[in-house]
Amino acid sequence: MARVFITGSAEGLGQLAAKALIAQGHRVVLHARNAARARDAMDKNPGAEAVVTGDLSNREETIQLASDVNALGAFDAVIHNAGVYQAPAKQIFAVNTLAPYILTCLIQKPKRLIYLTSGMHLQGQLQPESLTSDSSRITYSDSKLHVLTLCMAVARKWAEVYANAVNPGWVPTKMGGRGAPDSLQKGYETQVWLAVNDDEKATVSGRYFFHQQERHHHPDADNVGLQEQFLEVCKKLTGVAFPQ
Template sequence: MDRRKFLATGAELGPALIAGSLLPAASVLAQTPPDRPGKESPMSNAQPGAGRKARVFITGSAEGLGHAAAETLLSQGHDVVVHVRSRARMPAVQELVDRGATATIGDLGDVAQIRDLASQVNALGRMDAVIHNAGVISGPSLLVVNVVAPYLLTALIQRPQRLIYLSSSMHKSGKASLSGMDWTGHTSTGSYSDSKLFVTTLAVAVARLWPDVYSNAVDPGWVPTRMGGPSAPDDLRLGHLTQEWLATSNDPEALTSGGYWHHQRRQDPHPAVNDIRFQDRLLAELARATGTKLA
């Protein structure tokens, strides 16, 4: 589907998406198995052989842009794997699971749980696309959730055809310095802008190292989600359309790699993003911190 058709589809679905982007806490999922310490199991009502067009995993799907993207992709007939932080957040994706989505669980602020989440996804089979949507704006877990988690999931999940990383226009004010960064989440280091500079750099580095994968970063705009706040000026619909387009479209413009996108338009990122030496330093630092190298 080309860019204009995606925009038209978003306009038609807009009111429903906005109304459904934050679900009320309802009853826990009927499919939820008894608690087991350490590991979680994916849960699904999806029927095999349903003729889905693409299988897409979306982190941070309980609300906001991740939930809206899952809503849209399910409506388009895709096979969607959603993600929530904990079992307590499962009611937020109840409706999506009832419609055929598969749910996975893992706290992206905890490296052990990130690894387990990758195992859950791999147990489902190869994804066609992964949308690294989850993020936090501050706190000690900032670098773990916004940078380490996308890095580790990229390294550990069976390689998909397409990778999309959520960036921000704020990455342009980030500092291209890795000195003193705490990747463990024990102390607060780095800013939100820094974290988005790092993850945008990761996206472009993956595009360079994995030529068989379409890897891109997306600035969704300042949209009215829990993170963006109710007074955010941008259109929520446009905030997730680019991710869906890059994840599923056969539009030649979507079948490109190494881009930084805003509302389906390729933009110029911070100069450090395309600096191969900075890319390599970032990957080396993340490999050192996690003990896992990007193959």
């Protein structure tokens, strides 16, 4: 059985992925923004091994979160599920872009990494030279192209790790809204599958999935020069270097 850490697992797709993994017999560590949400997360997934807290919009708390996760020992998979949508640009950039970068760099390297992106990444722009600490012009679509680029850079640099990105679809969560047309179950099944399944279609790296099928993604995410520029900017903005 695998040991999995899931960011943003107090509600929505993260909570559902945790529930599915626990039902399969896997060991799951949850993450919540604060203590109150942590208690709620454990109430909803009482079979979880533990819950750690940290506000991903705060750099210091995100760095401490990585330390707290490492103190729990090694993980087979980390699912970078946390994200914000209707929020100020600075918060979108901090949570959706910089937090997964920091956690990827600082958490002990797992066997598998899964990054949640969005079909909206196709409308995003990757302009590393324009990224700043406030990033007032960053959109949600931009941030999802950022995290896809991070995933592809990890897949290229860490050959021993399966690193993949998932578009869960527009699903009826708190973020997606009640009228979202895509399947909620299919929305979390792909990240669960990539985290623990040994099927040959799941044991790949550098791929972009929608409902367990590989799909076309923005070509900028595969551009090595842009990847390196992006990692360098993230290093400057966070003070955290990508491990070589």
